[in-house]
Amino acid sequence: MSALIIFALLLALMLTGMPISISLGLTVLTFLFTMTTVPIESVALKLFTGIEKFEIMAIPFFILAGNFLTHGGVARRMIRFASSMVGHWHGGLGLAGVMACALFAAVSGSSPATVVAIGSIILPAMVKQGFPTRFGAGVITTSGALGILIPPSIVMVMYAVATSGQLVIGPNGTPVTSASVGQLFIAGVIPGLMLATLLGITTWYRAWKNDYPRLPRASWAERIKALSESFWGLFLIVIVIGGIYTGAFTPTEAAAMSAVYAFVVAVFVYRDMKLREVGKVLLDSASMSAMLLYIITNAVLFSFLMTSENIPQAMAGWMVDQGLGWITFLLFVNVLLLLAGNVMEPSSIVLIMAPILFPVAVRLGIDPVHFGILIVVNMEVGMCHPPVGLNLYVASGITKMGITELTVAVWPWLMTMLGFLVLVTYWPELSLFLPRMLGML
Amino acid sequence: MLRLLDRLEEAIIAFLIGAATLIIFFAVVHRYGLGFMAKSVANFNAWGLPALAGAARSIYRTMAGINMTWAQELTIYMFVWMAKFGAAYGVRTGIHVGVDVLINQLQARTRVGFILFGLLAGALFTGIVGSLGANFVWHMAHTDQTSADLEVPMWLVYLCVPLGSWLMSFRFLQVAVSYWKTGELPKHDHSHVAGLDEEEAKA
Numbered sequence: 001m002s003a004l005i006i007f008a009l010l011l012a013l014m015l016t017g018m019p020i021s022i023s024l025g026l027t028v029l030t031f032l033f034t035m036t037t038v039p040i041e042s043v044a045l046k047l048f049t050g051i052e053k054f055e056i057m058a059i060p061f062f063i064l065a066g067n068f069l070t071h072g073g074v075a076r077r078m079i080r081f082a083s084s085m086v087g088h089w090h091g092g093l094g095l096a097g098v099m100a101c102a103l104f105a106a107v108s109g110s111s112p113a114t115v116v117a118i119g120s121i122i123l124p125a126m127v128k129q130g131f132p133t134r135f136g137a138g139v140i141t142t143s144g145a146l147g148i149l150i151p152p153s154i155v156m157v158m159y160a161v162a163t164s165g166q167l168v169i170g171p172n173g174t175p176v177t178s179a180s181v182g183q184l185f186i187a188g189v190i191p192g193l194m195l196a197t198l199l200g201i202t203t204w205y206r207a208w209k210n211d212y213p214r215l216p217r218a219s220w221a222e223r224i225k226a227l228s229e230s231f232w233g234l235f236l237i238v239i240v241i242g243g244i245y246t247g248a249f250t251p252t253e254a255a256a257m258s259a260v261y262a263f264v265v266a267v268f269v270y271r272d273m274k275l276r277e278v279g280k281v282l283l284d285s286a287s288m289s290a291m292l293l294y295i296i297t298n299a300v301l302f303s304f305l306m307t308s309e310n311i312p313q314a315m316a317g318w319m320v321d322q323g324l325g326w327i328t329f330l331l332f333v334n335v336l337l338l339l340a341g342n343v344m345e346p347s348s349i350v351l352i353m354a355p356i357l358f359p360v361a362v363r364l365g366i367d368p369v370h371f372g373i374l375i376v377v378n379m380e381v382g383m384c385h386p387p388v389g390l391n392l393y394v395a396s397g398i399t400k401m402g403i404t405e406l407t408v409a410v411w412p413w414l415m416t417m418l419g420f421l422v423l424v425t426y427w428p429e430l431s432l433f434l435p436r437m438l439g440m441l
Numbered sequence: 442m443l444r445l446l447d448r449l450e451e452a453i454i455a456f457l458i459g460a461a462t463l464i465i466f467f468a469v470v471h472r473y474g475l476g477f478m479a480k481s482v483a484n485f486n487a488w489g490l491p492a493l494a495g496a497a498r499s500i501y502r503t504m505a506g507i508n509m510t511w512a513q514e515l516t517i518y519m520f521v522w523m524a525k526f527g528a529a530y531g532v533r534t535g536i537h538v539g540v541d542v543l544i545n546q547l548q549a550r551t552r553v554g555f556i557l558f559g560l561l562a563g564a565l566f567t568g569i570v571g572s573l574g575a576n577f578v579w580h581m582a583h584t585d586q587t588s589a590d591l592e593v594p595m596w597l598v599y600l601c602v603p604l605g606s607w608l609m610s611f612r613f614l615q616v617a618v619s620y621w622k623t624g625e626l627p628k629h630d631h632s633h634v635a636g637l638d639e640e641e642a643k644a
Contacts, residue, residue, distance in 0.1 A: 013562070014539065014540045015540060015543045015544075016539075016544065016555050016558055016559050016562075017539045017540060017541045017543070017544040017555055017556060017559050018539050018558070018559030018560075018562050018563060019537035019538065019539045019559070019563060020537075020538065020539055020540065021528075021537060022537070022539075022559070022562060022563045022566050022567075023539070023562075025566045025570070026562060026565075026566050029566065029569060040573070041577075043573075045577075051520070051521060051524060052517055052521060053517075054513055054516075054517060056520075057461075057465075057516060057517060057520050060458055060461075060520060060523070061462060061465070064458060064462060248473075249469065252465070253465060253468075253469050256461075256462050256465035256466055256469070257465075257466060257469060259462045259466075260462060260463070260466040278459075279455055282455040282456075282458055282459050283451055283454065283455045285458060286454040286455055286457070286458040286523055286527045286530075287454065287527050287530050287531050287534060287536055288536065289458065289520075289523070289524070289527065290454065290523060290524045290525075290526070290527020290528045290530065290531055291527070291528065291531045291536045291537055293520070293523075293524035293527075293528070294524060294527075294528040294531070294537070297524070342542075343540045343542055344540060345538060
């Protein structure tokens, strides 16, 4: 009963259009003041301790690093490298766009940032070459979503934070530990590369059918030159993934290192950013991080309320009693998350849904890492379709296309992503193979 | 006066994120630097370069003298402060997003009502949280609890909650008043990135 009231209240408050963090907070407060015996002091304490975890601090660092990279000319050099490698195939710049997005995704943890960084440079160039705007917008909107699947990924950090610290019980009654940020990052590599390839194939096929322009084949000398120019940006992949995998850095430290590195590259190596612009970048990154941290604080409160009312546990028990297997459950999760993707942005969905769904998933024997990757792919799909797909809005800002027109434009790639989602959902080894092989599971 | 508050707010959060990044960076460099220096001493000795080995040893001693264990704790506190004040700044710039699918379908007049309701609810929530926080800090100040590594009094650390939340509440009211008067909301444009206009010109 109380679960129903909590959700109804949250839904009602959210639909008034107030910030999600505020509706979460107000729901918790209302519930505490009127219906429960949980002392208000323990909540006050949660308000302070909610974000006092070192892992969460990876989020502001990754945002900062991403902003330095976006401004610092790293994206431009990656595009040049990508077009010298694949530009002469069908799809030309479009295919190069997919590859550039995948490369940039490997240094940035956010999807909209990837769309901005790659899209604002490559889309005007594509239009100039004679590609229809729709085609370019479709490619970049969906490929930009790779930003959260290919590590580093802010959404993965959110998932790790949202599910950590819960006592969850596996199908045979033993406690199961939640997925760590490092495990999730490594698990994202193979699905990320695979989705990039699938999006590339879609692009290639559409371009081949419509005979879109191709670039002249670049010589190996040109390719090596482009590679050496983008070396400083690409080396960041080694720092982040290599550093986390070898255990040299914790994910948070890796994020801080990459922020400093990106700053040095942007200001002193490429010199595409002036020192006086640094203050603005710091301010923008800080305000974006603060917004996310504020949602986290309130989501922590909310999931504390859920747990103290025993809601996830009750749901898990109910699912098991109904004899629902993991196949039905994952179908339900996908539908639920895709629906939620229609009204909320990814970080809020992960923070609200993951703590509730996670105990059920574990109870049904689903691996925490696999479940995390599945949620991330779901969020990717959500970012690319209306009404709230952030990637769509970013792309519409760059291309000046309306949302409706863009929705039509992304359709072929969105279908590819949905197909990929089914694959990720029902083929756990796809996500689990690499971390297991590297001995991280 | 208000302008001063705005600038101060911006300066604080930009400083906090920048400084926190540098602290973690130096903590990591310090950790690996120690190992590197220790190895250098051994290597220089093995190669028969006692002068360099001596130099490396003195660098090692100096570095080992710097204690960086507080770095992690300090960064966390800096980020908590940044989060509280940054959230207030975010209200002013309209970065806090909500679900506006439904209210966008409504007639203009009803919509104004909903938006004002949302802003006032924000002011109410942050106001309550600020007061809860102030109460908490007040009780904390009567204990002598200090943080684990830095040993600063905890009430000072937690002071960001009442200050940040009340500032945020004030910002919500500010935005509500200006919306009531002018009908305009601050809107954060995710697609705009400063500095990219020049890039486009170059491309």
